Amino acid sequence: MTTEQILAFAVIGAMMVAFLWDRLRYDVVACVTLIVAVALGLVPAAEAFSGFSDDIVIIVGSALVVSAGVARSGIVDFAIKKFFPSLTSIRGQMLLLVVTVTILSAFIKNIGALAIMMPVAFQFARRSGTPVSAFLMPMAFGALLGGLMTQIGTSPNIVVSRLRAEITGEAFSMFDFTPVGATLALAGTIFLMFFYWLVPKRENQTPSLQEALESSTFSTEATVGKQSPFLGKSLNQLLAIAPGEVIATAILRGHTRISPFPDIVLKENDAVLLEGTSEPLDRIVSQAKLLLSGKPIGKSETKASGEIAAIEAVISRTPFIGLSAAARLQHHGSISSPLAARASASANV
Numbered sequence: 001m002t003t004e005q006i007l008a009f010a011v012i013g014a015m016m017v018a019f020l021w022d023r024l025r026y027d028v029v030a031c032v033t034l035i036v037a038v039a040l041g042l043v044p045a046a047e048a049f050s051g052f053s054d055d056i057v058i059i060v061g062s063a064l065v066v067s068a069g070v071a072r073s074g075i076v077d078f079a080i081k082k083f084f085p086s087l088t089s090i091r092g093q094m095l096l097l098v099v100t101v102t103i104l105s106a107f108i109k110n111i112g113a114l115a116i117m118m119p120v121a122f123q124f125a126r127r128s129g130t131p132v133s134a135f136l137m138p139m140a141f142g143a144l145l146g147g148l149m150t151q152i153g154t155s156p157n158i159v160v161s162r163l164r165a166e167i168t169g170e171a172f173s174m175f176d177f178t179p180v181g182a183t184l185a186l187a188g189t190i191f192l193m194f195f196y197w198l199v200p201k202r203e204n205q206t207p208s209l210q211e212a213l214e215s216s217t218f219s220t221e222a223t224v225g226k227q228s229p230f231l232g233k234s235l236n237q238l239l240a241i242a243p244g245e246v247i248a249t250a251i252l253r254g255h256t257r258i259s260p261f262p263d264i265v266l267k268e269n270d271a272v273l274l275e276g277t278s279e280p281l282d283r284i285v286s287q288a289k290l291l292l293s294g295k296p297i298g299k300s301e302t303k304a305s306g307e308i309a310a311i312e313a314v315i316s317r318t319p320f321i322g323l324s325a326a327a328r329l330q331h332h333g334s335i336s337s338p339l340a341a342r343a344s345a346s347a348n349v
Helices: 003-021 026-039 054-074 075-081 090-105 112-130 133-149 155-168 180-198 210-217 233-239 277-288 299-304 324-334 338-346
Strands: 216-225 245-255 256-258 271-277
Touching: 003 026, 090 112, 090 133, 090 180, 133 180, 216 277, 233 245, 245 277, 271 277, 277 338
Parallel strands: none
Antiparallel strands: 216 271, 245 256, 245 271
16 A cells, blocks of 8 residues: 555544544534645645535535525425324324435435425424434435435436446436335335334534524514505414414504404504514514514613513522512512513413
């Protein structure tokens, strides 16, 4: 073996050890490995970053954009509510995801099939309380197996077909791979349905600030404008965009505070006070074309008029820990403000 070959194997071996060690992010390991390879002269400096112009990078980036667009469009929620309203078992949800991804992967790029179904996986995980990792790995297996069924399902099939055409003058047809590929895909799907518990279920024990914010509950004030498709419709129809994930605590109509009855009809300039996690709130605001006030505290008209004020506080050290807001307020007397009334109804310390 030449010196360059020994160094190349050493760099690849060190990279694999770093991956198995799992203490550094995989992208950091890959970038450091590339830099070491360039420093040792194994990779020409002029071609060090040529991989970023590869088609697969564009495809992966585009797939993520498509996935986010599908998630925000509401198509996923509509499909789940319409066709699978009572699908709650993990095995049933996994069967739907794996079979769909497997079939789609036979005719479109594997990454694209995953991008389309990933929002469904996140919805199922949120509804059933199951770690999303339990769905994502079987979906990845399904995408790989589905690609075996047709000529265009996966890149190796295309390469082999092209090579056969160069050698024999005749390429493989579209469904020459189907008998073997479909058998493997069916066997893999059946295996996943009975042995899905072998898939590791991993939960993020140290979430980042962004992840913590996404899982936290927020309150927001959104106004029904002229462009909103829910103008003249009931509050219940608005909340149906994210059923069970977002609640309305009040409706502000001028200087009047209205109780959020489900059948109340929304009028122009109605301000709806919503509570929920960030993703469902964003979905309602974007799909219903609601307007966020964006007014700083202390400068809004409601603050100036003394009608309504909202304050968010973080509790650190307090003797109230372990008591609900309602219990604490009842201990000290009657509720004396709209803020206290809202706290007594929905907050726990």
